[in-house]
Amino acid sequence: MLQEVLSASATDDLIRINARATGKDDAIRQAGQLLVAAGCVAAGYEDSMLARESVANTYLGAGVAIPHGLGEDKGLVRRDGIVVLQFPEGIEWNPGQIAHLVVGIAANSDSHITILRRLTRLIQDEARLKLLATTNDPRLIAQALHGDAPQAAAAEAAEDLAETIDWVVDYPTGLHARPASAWGEAAKASTAALRVRHGAESADPRSLIALLQLGLRAGDTVTLSAAGKDAKAALAAFHGVVTGLTAREKADAERAAEKAAKPVHGWTPVGAPQMIGGVSASPGLAIGTVHVLASAELHVSDVPVDLAQGGALLNDALVRTRAQMKALIDDTTRRLGAGDAAIFKAQANLLDDTDLITLTCQLMVEGHGVAWAWHQAVERMAHQLSALGNPVLAARAADLQDVGRRVLAQIDPGLSIGTLEDLPPAPCILVAEDLSPSDTAVLDTNKVVGIATALGGPTSHSAILARTLGIPSVVAGGAQLLSLAAGATAIVDGDAGRVWLNPSEADLASARAWIAEREAKRIADEAERGRPAITTDGAQIAIAANINRPDQAAFALAQGGEGVGLMRTEFLFLEQGDTPTEDEQFAIYRGMIEALDGRPLIVRALDIGGDKQVPHLDLPKEENPFLGVRGARLLLRRPDLLDPQLRALYRAAALGGDLSIMFPMITSVPELITLRARCEEIRAELNAPVVPIGIMIEVPAAAVVSHALAAHADFFSVGTNDLTQYALAIDRQNPELASEADSLHPAVLNLIAMTVAGAKKHNRWVGVCGGLAGDPFGAALLVGLGVTELSMTPRDIPAVKARLRASDMPALQALAAKALAAETAADVRALNTGAL
Ligand code: PEP
Ligand code: MG
Secondary structure: OHHHHHHOOOOOOOEEOOOOOOOHHHHHHHHHHHHHHOOOEOOOHHHHHHHHHHHOOOEEEOOEEOOEOOHHHHHHEOOOEEEEEEEEEEEEEEOOEEEEEEEEEEOOHHHHHHHHHHHHHHHOOHHHHHHHHHOOOHHHHHHHHHOOOOOHHHHHHOOOOOEEEEEEOOOOOOOOHHHHHHHHHHHHHOOOEEEEEEOOEEEOOOOHHHHHHOOOOOOOEEEEEEEOOOHHHHHHHHHHHHHHOHHHHHHHHHHHHHHHHOOOOOOOOOOOOEEEEOEEEEOOEEEEEEEEEOOOOOOOOOOOOOHHHHHHHHHHHHHHHHHHHHHHHHHHHHHHOHHHHHHHHHHHHHOOOHHHHHHHHHHHHOOOOHHHHHHHHHHHHHHHHHOOOOHHHHHHHHHHHHHHHHHHHHHOHHHOOEOHHHOOOOOEEEEEOOOOHHHHHOOOOOOEEEEEEOOOOOOOHHHHHHHHHOOOEEEOOOHHHHHOOOOOEEEEEOOOOEEEEOOOHHHHHHHHHHHHHHHHHHHHHHHOOOOOEEOOOOOEEEEEEEOOOHHHHHHHHHOOOOOEEEEEOHHHHHHOOOOOOHHHHHHHHHHHHHHHOOOEEEEEOOOOEOOEOOHHHOOOOOOOHHHOOOOHHHHHHOHHHHHHHHHHHHHHHHOOOEEEEEEOOOOOHHHHHHHHHHHHHHHHHHOOOOOOEEEEEOOHHHHHOHHHHOOOOOEEEEOHHHHHHHHHOOOOOOHHHHHHOOOOOHHHHHHHHHHHHHHHOOOOEEEEOOHHHHOHHHHHHHHHHOOOEEEEOHHHHHHHHHHHHOOOHHHHHHHHHHHHHOOOHHHHHHOOOOOO
16 A cells, blocks of 8 residues: 555655656656566556657646556556655746656555645645755655645634624525625635634635635624735735625515515425525426535636645545445436446546646646636546537547536535436435526436526426426525435425425425325316316316327326427427428328327427527527527528428428427518418428418517408417417516516516407407416406417316316406506506405
């Protein structure tokens, strides 16, 4: 072992004082020969050490270099060992970098990091290093490499620096991650040394972790102190930053309290667990373990730490990640087999890459924080791999980044982020900055029982998918969601738009009871779901499902769907890595027709753009994609997308079934005329039957000119999600405005009324396939406005049907008339008395 080698190192064999070499290569060769002589490596290791120099830099910093062999030559290592050559005159390692201590290493990766830890600790001690570069006593070098970390730091840490200011924490929720990082930024920008002390504990404010570890709560008194250049002014400035955050902290806490105080229908906890308020996106209550999903971009702040501490932190993180990977490999092997586990094996091997570890330590020695240094090292190496243009190596780059994130999470739990592949086995609450529709589409519903996102809006496509999957979901919960500790227990209340944290046993029991009660009601509604939605005075409303794939049809029908009112075909493009061919599309449309067995199917032509971006189409980036080349606008510009889809649809129609085609994002009559003409050309070419061609009404302009559009469209289907977005000028994904993006706004309802009136001019029917159709109260209003078809996520069907069956048309019409005359969405909502 390393220890043995070092304790025996008083012999000149392992430490060569006052060495001489003709240059760097000679020095490396000598180090290699010493390792061979010590029996640590087989002959040939010197060549491997030299070869490494051409692919990686082994200068660690502060006059220390660490030559070692290539990873692929590990077989030459017999046992761990190090040798030291002391060059008092110095050897130029790289231009401008002079090495005085050349530490030759023969070690596997575990020992490699141990050695680097010791060296990095040493590097901090400039005076000692100077002495070691010139001493005649090899034992001093052995002791320096062998000794343990100085213990003095902790004792002196609790002392204040020269200038002090006391401050009573007045952030209502104490010092949490966001203000702490603002303190960190300020401390890093300061010319003076700063310290924050609470009782016997103190922290360097440049370290986010150290600050958070103080666990400061409102009312705690802390002493801020400073020393060094302009200490007084620097302390005043730091104090200014600290107190300057108070107003915002208080305002945030008030907002949260307001949200908490709002009356809620439904479940309320027994006690008062911590709560994060958001906007409800998919109903229901879910209990699970928090899993924070990696955002596409990771922000790792550079928080320098003491090198010894940093080395230990890195080492521990690597050890823990190896254990985690081992568990993952075992689990995957059992569940899916060794083939699937191989990916994680390959990832685990990347942890042993000594270049990666060396580069991290070099960055730490340069003064960077551990997490930052590791992240940089991973990113740089991943970049090198992917820049080679070799797909195999590019995949390794992705693996490296993946495993790199696991290590990061171990270094700093605040960076604890996961991927969709490593969801914990327990029922899990997926927490993410935002979820892309394709992420949501592939969620493992056996594992994910609830979703909470920091961003997003209730009508975003991810929210729609969550409703389809029946996963309770809260959006727009804010950044604080992302700092939740992975593994904590949380309750997602998708009805009230709240996330409750670390609930008590009593809360959990009450939530479980609520879930059971809900389930019983759902089962009761479902018992009736097969019956049509006929009002008490005999008006029948067609009830259809919004589904995208044939394999969802059986469930939609089982829920009481009488057909499909919206098949969003863009998901065929989003879910797979390339554009589906005409034949592939044909198979899917045909599959859907067959699954519906003669029931109506409305297939919507591609609606790409807005929040549905398809990377493999390489479309130009737009400033405002929701106002850009989206839906019909894209189809009109891209016959390569439109034509194969229309051909596939007409081929499918030719084999029977009740198919209609619908175009999204229509704004004007000429768009519709052009698209219709193209449909007719393709139909004629294929000698296919005529099928109804309808349009979505989702742009206010279309609602306003619906009387003109009705002359050219066989039917309308109102997309209330987009109609709300465009009528209210609220981005459907904007979390700040999510609660205002209310489809019950009288402006939206009046546009729907105009649409119904326009359609009537040409005897066209009007359906609604946006989210409002799936809300029982919304559905009642829409029927009152004259809508005769409602299409929704399958799970919403039983409750909507039940509501309509309990109503009569005059009452619904009276309700609609009142809603049209209302001033605000809240006034409309207040008209909801439960039943009609
Ligand atoms: C809508 O906008 O309401 C709609 C149904 O279309 P999508 O949600 O797919 O944009
Ligand atoms: Mg839409």
